[in-house]
Amino acid sequence: MTRTFTLRVPATSANIGPGFDVVGLSLSLHLTLTVVQPDPVPNAPYVPTILRYTGEGAAEVPLDAYKNLTTRVALYLLRCHGIRLLPSGLTIDVHNEIPFGRGLGSSGAAVIAGVLLGNELGKLNLPRERLLDFALMVERHPDNVTAALVGGFVGSYLRELDSAATEAASVPLSEVLPEYPPDAGEDWGLNPPVPPLGIGHFVRFAWSESIKAVAIIPRFELSTATAREVLPTSYSRKDLVFNLQRLAVLTTALGQSPPDPELIYEAMKDRIHQPYRKALIPGLPEVTSSITPSTHPGLLGICLSGAGPTILALATHGFEAIAEDARTIFKEKGVEIDWKLLTVVGGCSVE
Numbered sequence: 001m002t003r004t005f006t007l008r009v010p011a012t013s014a015n016i017g018p019g020f021d022v023v024g025l026s027l028s029l030h031l032t033l034t035v036v037q038p039d040p041v042p043n044a045p046y047v048p049t050i051l052r053y054t055g056e057g058a059a060e061v062p063l064d065a066y067k068n069l070t071t072r073v074a075l076y077l078l079r080c081h082g083i084r085l086l087p088s089g090l091t092i093d094v095h096n097e098i099p100f101g102r103g104l105g106s107s108g109a110a111v112i113a114g115v116l117l118g119n120e121l122g123k124l125n126l127p128r129e130r131l132l133d134f135a136l137m138v139e140r141h142p143d144n145v146t147a148a149l150v151g152g153f154v155g156s157y158l159r160e161l162d163s164a165a166t167e168a169a170s171v172p173l174s175e176v177l178p179e180y181p182p183d184a185g186e187d188w189g190l191n192p193p194v195p196p197l198g199i200g201h202f203v204r205f206a207w208s209e210s211i212k213a214v215a216i217i218p219r220f221e222l223s224t225a226t227a228r229e230v231l232p233t234s235y236s237r238k239d240l241v242f243n244l245q246r247l248a249v250l251t252t253a254l255g256q257s258p259p260d261p262e263l264i265y266e267a268m269k270d271r272i273h274q275p276y277r278k279a280l281i282p283g284l285p286e287v288t289s290s291i292t293p294s295t296h297p298g299l300l301g302i303c304l305s306g307a308g309p310t311i312l313a314l315a316t317h318g319f320e321a322i323a324e325d326a327r328t329i330f331k332e333k334g335v336e337i338d339w340k341l342l343t344v345v346g347g348c349s350v351e
């Protein structure tokens with residue numbers, strides 16, 4: 001019997017100021033895949049996957065299943081379980097609400113969609129902790145993928161691995177997700193790098209229902225890879241302590257009702273990544289320093305979303321004033337924006 005299922009994965013905002021590569025928040029924009037898997041017909045020729053795509057990124061995303069990030073991740077999972085190809089005759093309709101390269105976790109969502117897809121197609125029944133291991137072999141910082149997988153306000157760390165496991169987890173991405181032609185020989189896909197067990201660990205923090213997220217989204221893309229290249233490889237003790245102090249407070253402060261703007265605004269400041277990324281995002285320091293709880297009642301805190309260029313303002317009210325004033329500041333720097341009022345949502349689903 002033909003099988004149809006739907007995968008839904010939320011957008012995420014990583015870091016929330018001081019929690020670089022540590023915390024993430026799942027937000028109400030989704031990547032949705034509707035998958036139709038026909039019954040296998042014995043001895044019939046292999047029918048390649050049809051991938052259709054609407055919404056954000058539709059003009060640029062590859063529709064070849066061997067080039068598209070989501071289907072490549074699904075294939076990686078399948079290859080690790082002895083299945084060399086996607087099932088014959090598969091049709092995947094993708095609708096995407098998450099803008100590409102804006103710091104809202106589009107690639108993390110695509111990777112989580114890929115592990116869910118592989119898990120379903122291969123009937124692997126892997127628990128979500130194991131799905132996270134596979135996702136982490138592709139997206140190597142845990143903040144986005146963990147929040148997209150489990151939902152809510154999430155903190156995560158990568159376990160210290162022994163030297164063999166470290167080596168296994170450090171293989172180049174090109175070996176995890178090789179691009180290859182659909183007519184590759186019978187030997188293709190044997191011995192993919194299987195992830196070590198239990199790479200990522202996470203915990204969900206409380207989240208105050210009254211807090212909404214204003215995503216102020218510049219109309220330009222900034223790849224996460226580029227925004228990571230500008231970061232230093234070491235930091236001063238002063239800057240590390242600055243972030244650790246704030247992160248410790250923030251993880252509890254955002255779950256309190258009513259949330260305290262005095263505490264949160266300061267706790268969302270960062271010295272580990274935002275100062276280095278300002279050269280890539282004209283207007284970033286001006287927006288984050290001039291929109292404050294005293295100038296904008298309802299604002300709790302403001303930070304770069306993920307690697308940017310989106311700015312995330314957490315607030316209980318006054319959303320439009322926050323976003324329109326950010327628009328004015330960005331405009332002075334020659335940057336046009338769109339903004340969206342988002343809520344914190346649950347993690348991915350399979351139906």
Ligand SMILES: Nc1ncnc2c1ncn2[C@@H]1O[C@H](COP(=O)(O)OP(=O)(O)O)[C@@H](O)[C@H]1O
Pocket residue numbers: 031057061068069070096099100101102103104105106107108110222223224225306307
């Ligand atoms: N739904 C998707 N399907 C396929 N590829 C995707 C999808 N979403 C994102 N990507 C890939 O990820 C890239 C963006 O990733 P990245 O630079 O990490 O930015 P982001 O902050 O949006 O995650 C896109 O340019 C595209 O190559």
Ligand SMILES: N[C@@H](CCOP(=O)(O)O)C(=O)O
Pocket residue numbers: 012013014015020021022102103104105106107108141143144224227228273305306307308
């Ligand atoms: N911690 C990462 C988060 C990247 O998030 P994205 O949504 O921009 O992919 C970083 O800051 O580099």
